[in-house]
Amino acid sequence: MCRTILFLRKVRVGGRYATRDQTVKANDYNNWGAVSDTWTSGLATVDRYRDSMSPVNFADFYRGQAVQPPTAWGIRDDILTDHDALTALLRTATKQGGGGYTPLEDRGTAAAPLVDGYFRPNEVYRITEKTYSGYARLDFGVDDIGGGTSSLSGNIGLRFVHTEDQSFGATAFPNIANTLGGFPTVAAFCASPNTNGTVRPICTLTAAQQQAIVAFSNNGSINDVASQKFDKWLPSLNIKYQATEQLLFRVAASKAISRPGFTDLRNFVGLAPSASNTTGVYGFSANARNPFLRPIDAKQVDLTAEWYFAKVGSLTAAVFYKQLSNIILDNFGYSRSFSNNGQNFAATINGPVNVPGNADIKGAEISYQQTYDFLPGALRGLGTQATFTYISPGKLPNARPDNRPEDGNRPPLDVAGLYDGLPLAQLSKYNFNVSAFYDLAGVYARIAYSWRSKYLLTNRDCCFPFLPVYSDATGQADASLFYTVNKQFKIGVQVQNLLDATTKTSFVLNGDGLEAPRSYFKSDRQFQLSVRLTM
Template sequence: RSAAANPGTLAPLLSDRPSQNYDYNLGFKFDAGLVTDYFDRVRAGSTNPDSAAGVRRIPQSITADYTAKEDILAGYAQARFDLGATDVLVGLRVEKTDFEGSATSVALSGAQTPVTVDRDQTDFFPNLTLRHSFSDQLIGRFALTRAISRPDYTDIVPRVLETTDSGRTTVTRGNPDLKPTLSNNVDLGLEYYLRPLGVISANAFYKDLSNYRFTLVTDNVPYVTPTSTVAQVTEARNARDGHIAGVEFNWQQTFDFLPGWASGFGVFANYTLTDAEIKTSRAFAGRDTFALPGQSDETYNAALFYERYGFSARISYTHRGDFLEAIDATNPGKDLYVEGRGQLDFTTSYDFGNGVEVFGEAKNLTDSAGVRYYGVKERTYEYEKFGYNVFFGVRFKL
């Protein structure tokens, strides 16, 4: 079949082959190729698909493809010292990273340009860790470390994805100049071990960041296509520096001291409070200091569990606060945020003791929504309801 001029129906887009899955005749199905071709032309702004044959949106089968290769050669040395109640661990890790990526930049007109990026770097990661036993139950820890977070391939490969809708062009492009994020870390913590089985801990941490990655959205960038002269461009950038400072509290305990069947109960709880920000190399809409993208000020989770006589069950709740997802280069009111969200889950299982176990899981029991908004919560950008999932099964151990 071929897709002719718009007849007012989608009948010409049906395949000649009927859908007969599982021996049921479900009628003719849509031909994916014809549907894609039809809507490509319509989205280009023409009311007559045939007249827009030379103007198509970007071929996603090409732009979604890329090749990337990353080789990491690493070596390390470490030494451990036992100083009575204090254990000291010192070490150094060296990593040499070679990266090569290639992709095809495809313009809306169809012009294709292969682009390749090739680079290598060497990083050093020293480590100093101290563990001091104040008593059999009270342990103190201190650590100085350095860590690295490398960019995702999709952020660094030099590909350009263009789409158009009603004459408006949006571009998502990789940034071959994107650097890995480096972090110098200080951690200090106390752990108190409960008898017979449990622990309460408190930790403070500080991370000094360089080249932290963030997403920048820029409107009205000069960008010529068959249907527009400007585009909205989204790409990953590096901030100049930043930090994360915070405290974390944990409590985990099994209630073995309770009589009989009640001794199978236990709890787990965690609370983290952070202060985090980045500074950019240039100002965007008069701003060069932002909340750290992807980092919530507050996160917590708690669980009540039971394990006894082959039966186990756990009900847990997790929550994270709002966080910044993307920075708008020209309008603070269009900074994109993700609203805080909590989720209630339940899992259970029973082990028969002969290699057979039945289990069940239920996720997102409260059907909490995922919300993104611009600037303030009243300006909703996206509202998603995920529903809840319930599944169960049987495990066999041979």
């Protein structure tokens, strides 16, 4: 007789209210300016400040694996580590050199005193987030399927989330003095000797264009509040089939969200002339966060098989699929219009945005772990763990950075097709981790090696030439050894980057996949001695 019984095991409902309130103080290089300009007679060269400088050599540069740069002069370490001494030196050099640099603590006025001695009022801003959520979940199960020991259990649920974000901030407009140096007008600046023959973009414009730029660049600011509201419905289903005491299968399907980092919602834009302004072209740009970011949406399914063949031994395999939308891309160049002092300019903002379209991620994973406690004597403390993951990372939604020629942020190459085949960032196609450990008689030792294949770091670099950046395939080994003296005292040593690996990144130059080196990072081997005392 079939004793299979299907029944409702539990119904759960609930709600939750949460609020976050963060106050941020950040000047974001708003005092950026030259200590001296190349076209002034007071150029802040090393010979003028020899007593404050010291030669810097690059002995053992990159451990001898790269060409050693020549000796250069830099500000003395004792000055660099003394804020007051460094600021005094920069004040002197700026005054003598006719530059536009102003120390952070010198920017206050009687009408607008600084906050905490360093921040203008418009550089102190709040971010608040309120979430209202409710859920309902139904747990179910079937025991003794077919009169045997197998069983089926799971749950199905639905969650609703309402979000309200407010980001209090400001837009800070450029200071024309940083462009003109010590000259009172554009005309005086353009009439001054240009001994170095450098391009002065503002001098190549019409008088009307110059007047508009001067009016816009009045060093002013406008406070505002960016607000947004949105709702999300998030269903889920989880099922577990226990075939035997050692073998089980799982299936999970759900819709989920991944919220942007809270600091990415900051509402502050500090505009400055574009670094790539040139003859006949003068625009503004900023690096900024985005208070209107929405969460990334994910529809996902996972299938897993788990075999527990020993007391501490298992072999698992899984396949998974995710469809992502509302993907957030950082360092994304987009255009935004600003109005100030009767003038309107479109500026290029470099920061995170939600891009349209979907991306599909598919993959599989297999994992093995076991302790060999069946071995004789001291060998019974041995064990291993290993995981291999394959990921098909999908492609970025069909959206491209603005890269307008007039904004100065266009890569200096033919970018046709460059963004069409880019995968999702941070996902390697091949990944594996393997480790061996020993745990017996108070001795614990472990060595682990992890490796991942080449992956996209960002679809658009933060800086010139604004190209996609890949991280090359890399692996790292770590090791540790601990000895437990007694229940209260343990001592050990840990080593990171045991093989002294080098991390390399590269640019993608065109749609054909041509690459060029971007940067190399050397973190060296790192040793740590640990002593743990439990009272």
